[in-house]
Amino acid sequence: MTISSAGFEVPRYGGRSLADLTPSVLASLGVAGERATLDLPPARRACVLLIDGLGWEQLSAHRALAPFLTSLADAAAPITVGFPTTTATSLTSVGTGLAPGCHGVFGYEVAIPGGDHTLNQLRWSPDVDPEEWQPHATVYQRAERAGVATAYIASGAFEGGGLSRASARGSRYVPAEGTDEVGAAVAARLAAHDRALLFAYHPGLDSSGHQWGIDSDDWRAELARVDRLAERIAGALPPGSALYVTGDHGMVDVGAGARIDVGTDPDFAAGVRVLAGEARARHVYTHPGAAPDVLAAWSERLGAAAVVLSRDAAIDAGLFGPVDDRLRARIGDIVAVARGDTALMNPGSDSAEATMVGMHGSLTTAELYVPLLRAATGA
Numbered sequence: 001m002t003i004s005s006a007g008f009e010v011p012r013y014g015g016r017s018l019a020d021l022t023p024s025v026l027a028s029l030g031v032a033g034e035r036a037t038l039d040l041p042p043a044r045r046a047c048v049l050l051i052d053g054l055g056w057e058q059l060s061a062h063r064a065l066a067p068f069l070t071s072l073a074d075a076a077a078p079i080t081v082g083f084p085t086t087t088a089t090s091l092t093s094v095g096t097g098l099a100p101g102c103h104g105v106f107g108y109e110v111a112i113p114g115g116d117h118t119l120n121q122l123r124w125s126p127d128v129d130p131e132e133w134q135p136h137a138t139v140y141q142r143a144e145r146a147g148v149a150t151a152y153i154a155s156g157a158f159e160g161g162g163l164s165r166a167s168a169r170g171s172r173y174v175p176a177e178g179t180d181e182v183g184a185a186v187a188a189r190l191a192a193h194d195r196a197l198l199f200a201y202h203p204g205l206d207s208s209g210h211q212w213g214i215d216s217d218d219w220r221a222e223l224a225r226v227d228r229l230a231e232r233i234a235g236a237l238p239p240g241s242a243l244y245v246t247g248d249h250g251m252v253d254v255g256a257g258a259r260i261d262v263g264t265d266p267d268f269a270a271g272v273r274v275l276a277g278e279a280r281a282r283h284v285y286t287h288p289g290a291a292p293d294v295l296a297a298w299s300e301r302l303g304a305a306a307v308v309l310s311r312d313a314a315i316d317a318g319l320f321g322p323v324d325d326r327l328r329a330r331i332g333d334i335v336a337v338a339r340g341d342t343a344l345m346n347p348g349s350d351s352a353e354a355t356m357v358g359m360h361g362s363l364t365t366a367e368l369y370v371p372l373l374r375a376a377t378g379a
Helices: 018-028 056-061 067-073 087-096 139-145 162-168 178-192 204-212 217-235 291-305 311-316 325-330
Strands: 045-051 109-111 118-120 149-154 173-175 196-202 241-247 259-261 272-278 281-286 306-310 334-338 343-345 372-376
Touching: 018 045, 018 087, 018 139, 018 196, 018 241, 045 087, 045 178, 045 217, 056 067, 067 217, 067 372, 087 139, 087 162, 087 196, 109 281, 139 149, 139 196, 149 178, 178 196, 178 217, 196 217, 204 217, 217 241, 217 372, 281 291, 291 306, 291 334, 306 311, 311 334, 334 343
Parallel strands: 045 196, 045 241, 149 173, 149 196, 259 343
Antiparallel strands: 109 118, 109 272, 241 372, 272 281, 281 334, 306 334
16 A cells, blocks of 8 residues: 555655744845745734644534634635654654754654664653754754844743754743743743744644544643634734644544554564554564565554555655755654544553544645734834
8 A cells, every 4th residue: 555545645745844943034034045935025023923733624523612713714714734643753844944854853753773773863862962853953043144133932841851942043042831831931031032943732622632532622722722822922922923723733533443463462462573653653663674564464454444655665666855865764664543533552551642632744635734824014
């Protein structure tokens, strides 16, 4: 089964993708040398508000709960995130303006080349230098060099962490907890600078979806809070400012009957050296010479539940964008992309994953498409 025959779409790198957003924002701020793929109107200040877990389809299905965001969506169109459709990959695409094949953060968890250890790219490891793992200049460093003040507004829990260093170094980190503090911090920073690029991040919608599912009262209540946050920031925009609201992925709910054990079942384990990734997008690293047999076994066992590709086939299909040859070994020898509401579980590897209702990582439109909403003030 191929990506197209499975009904999947490939991320629109170089067109309307999350990796194209921040370079386009920098270009709108007058930063020379940045690609203006999205052709955004000029501004002096811009804030990118990223709501973790805000998918285009989920927003469209709950218009009444988010009247402000819906009012912006009526004049907007979605963009795609990269693959895997997951936070570590997306935040690095936003922070660098690069597709995963260039920045090298290929999902939630990957095997570290040359060994059997894995790197969780949300939590990181003291053994891996984030600035060597992801060496490209960030959009914040490029903005600061051009005289544009930056700030990264998010929970203090992420400050100084490996993912923050890989994806957001060069920005002024502003700790803010919850929607009220995030909104106040954005308003203060916008008012303090004549030229500015702000990034604000709120994880609550994603957390609610993982714990309770997107078909839950808790998720709906969080969506309403997010809507009020965006409206508050838009109301505080100084003249000549723009707010861009987007997400890092959407989400699907996974029922108990849709969970397949690929971690301990002997038919899946044969020939596998390391199993990484996440339940909707698995990286499978094989023993030398075993990749063809593992590909055949996983394809046969999973059938219509997933698209199973060799590393080369996944790269050739454009899932990661053009891939730097130095980064190829980070991608699994086999890549398994879940279809429908299937989850490819690895019991014992991640205890939190076992309790999740909402998940993401695959290429369904529910996970791939996120909003790109704009509110602005005149000069």
